[in-house]
Each structure stands twice: as C-alpha cells, then as structure tokens.
Amino acid sequence: MSVLFGHKEHLVRMAALFGVGVVAFLVLQALLVPKGFGVYGHYRAGALEENRARPVAFAGRAACVECHSDVPEAMKGGRHEGVRCEACHGPLAAHAGDPAEKQAVRPDSRVLCARCHAANVARPARFPQVDLVEHAGKEACTGCHKAHNPLAPAPAGQPGAIDTGGTK
Amino acid sequence: MNQDRREFLARSGKLLLLTGAAQVAFEAVLRGEPEAAPNYRTTDHWWAMTIDVEKCIGCGNCVRACKEENDVPREPFYFRTWVERYHVPEGDIEHPEVDSPNGGYDGFPEKYRSGDGSKSFFVPKLCNQCAHSPCVQVCPVGATFESPDGVVLVDKTYCLGCRYCVQACPYGCRFIDPRSETVDKCSLCYHRITRGLTTACCETCPTAARVLGDLKNPKDPIHEFLRAHKVQVLKPQMATGSKTYYNGLDGSVR
DSSP: OHHHHTTHHHHHHHHHHHHHHHHHHHHHHHHHSOTTBTSSSSSBTHHHHHHHOOOOSOOOHHHHHHHOTHHHHHHTTSTTTTSOHHHHHOOOHHHHHOTTTOOOOOOOHHHHHHHHHBOOTTSOTTSOOBOHHHHHTTOOGGGTOBTTBTTSOOOTTSSOOOOOTTOO | OHHHHHHHHHHHHHHHHSOHHHHHHHHHHHHOSOTTOSSOOGGGOOEEEEEEGGGOOOOOHHHHHHHHHHTOOSSTTOOSEEEEEEEEOTTOTTSOEEEOGGGGTTOOOOOOOSSSSOEEEEEEEEOOOOTTOHHHHHOSSSOEEEOTTSOEEEOTTTOOOOOHHHHHOTTOOOEEETTTTEEEOOOTTHHHHTTTOOOHHHHHOTTOOEEEEETTOTTOTHHHHHHHSOEEOSSGGGOOOOOEEEESOOTTOO
C-alpha cells in the first residue's frame, strides 16, 4: 500500500495528463464531427433535409387536371388514358406555378409519336407500332389521330377512318 | 413507494437493454422524422420500385425526364437512369448483345431484324435502392447512406469524391458529377416522393412499366404486383437487398 502511494506525485501527473487527453478529444470531436452526425446513422441527419429541399420540374398529373379538367374527359376510354400529361408535354411545374410565365409547347407529332410507336423489334410485339413512312408518308400523325384518344373516330371533315384492327 | 419502484425498474431496464448509442438511435426512431419535416415521417415509408420489362417500349421518356428533373449533365455517360437494349441469339443467354446509345436518351434506332430466332427487349436501369448497399459500406466518411425510409442518398456537401462507391456499386449506378467532383446517383426523386409525388421517371413512363411503391403502405398496389408476378432483382447472388423488382427479367440480363 505504501509502495503505491509513495509515488503519489506520479499518479497525479498521470491523471492530469489523462484528463487533458479526454478534454482534447472532446473538443476535437465537437469541432470535427458535423452537426447532426449519428442521429439516424453514420451520416449527417441534415443531409435528408438537403436532399428534399429541391424544386420539382414535373408538376404531376393532379396539378395539371386542376385547370385542364377537360383533357381527362377526352382521354376517357381511349388507349392513351393511362399516359400522364407530362409524358408528352414535358416538364411543366413552372407552368403550373404561374401559367403566364411558361407556356406548354405543342410537340411535333412526327417526332413525339415515333418515340413510342415507330416499329422496333425490341418493343413488345403487342404494342402498336408502325413504319412511319409506310403508314403515313409525310403526313402529321395528328392529321388522322387525336393525340388524347388516338383510335377515336375522325371528326367530320378530317380524312381517314382509322382502322382499329390489328393493333392489339 | 410502489410508484418509485416501478419507475426505478423501468429506468434500469432501459439502461440494461439500451446502451448509450442504441438509446440515441431509439430516440431518433421514436421521433420518427428529420428536423423540419412536418408532414412526412420517414419511419412510415419503405420505398421500392417495380419494373415490368414486358411493358418497356424503349421510348427514353424516363431518361430525358430524369435528366430534366435532377439536373444531370446532358453529355452521354452521365445517367441516374438509363435503358439498355438486349439482343439475345436463340437460346444463348450467356452471350447477349447489349447496347444503350446515349442511355436511350434519343430512343433506339432500329438495328435488328426479327425472324432469325433471336429476341430483343429493353431493360430500364437505375439505382436499386439496396437495403444492404455495397456503396454505403465502402464510403469512408458517411457521405452516402440508407435513409430511414429506404432510399440510398448522397450527402453532396460531405462527399470527398474518392470514387470508392462508384467502384463498389455492382449495378454501375453511380457517376462523378464533373461540375462538383462529387458523386451523384438516383435519389429516387427524394424531393418528390417526400412531397407526395411519384418519381419523374414513373410520372413520364407512358406504359407504366416502372412504378414507385411504398412497401410500408398496406394499400399500395405494389403488394398486389409482387404477389401476382414472378419478380426478380438484379444480381441476387450479391445479396444487396435490392428493392427494384423486375417482372419478366430474362436470364441474359446482367
């Protein structure tokens, strides 16, 4: 016992050094570890918020039909009923936010329709697809088809009763 | 006296069960949401995606929409999602011919003929949102992580750009953004899905080949899809816990 406490000074010095070490560790940890690190896991909790805090480019169908309620009506029962607005019209969150600021552009039907309906052997065989030139020459697709309901009968005065056979 | 004893037992029980670190984590779970996220509780969701290969027509809408929504560099080879075209000679699933011109951004010019016994089809790819992600495991600084709602995210302000995760991802889903020299990848449109919207790719997919699902929502149609179809994940042998489920996936797909 006396052997141990005979060198009390050494013990105190060691304890002091240890104490300084602990304090230095805590200070460094507080300085170096970013805020929120470890709250949910081995990452900054704030990163979740940062990932969320970005503007959207596509408004989503619900926002479109708030004003354009006539379009779902026109698409009803048609082959394009399940296609959402921005699939063809492009990102329009800016338009949904302020209709005056950004206007939707009418896409070129020869380009737009071909993206899905130009014949391609890799497409599922049951998906309606045509050789564009053979099918329509240089005509715009919208000359015969209504984009919102492509197989609907042609309105009076427009060419082409559309053959609905063979597309299934 | 009796009340005191109960309290004492409860507290010591908690201390026994939950040591320091676990207790902090448990409290975070109880709180259930990142700060300043009023209507969205991360613990209420577990995001996943289903992809029906038999419905994909290779139009490239998802690729274009993704670049638009997430400000992905427009040059080729930077993609958060892309579409591959597989061409498999008859019966030879070991040697498929795979191409993905500009990730499918401009569609796929016809280059195969039918009738020679071969088959062709499109496979959309994106981050598989693995529950046990190899990319998260290798990150030396905790700049990429699995969020409590099951999305693998990147902390751009904390990423060093060391590229370990780019090599670790078995699906090739990560790239270094040349503007910031930090890693980027599909975030499953985290800024959209936490606001009640679907992802940009699902929003614009004309055939609903890709559908976002919440596995924690019992009313989500994803449950019916997973029941009704024989689904597969990519590279199941890697045990990544992928949450991107493919229907109609051919054995030739890597």
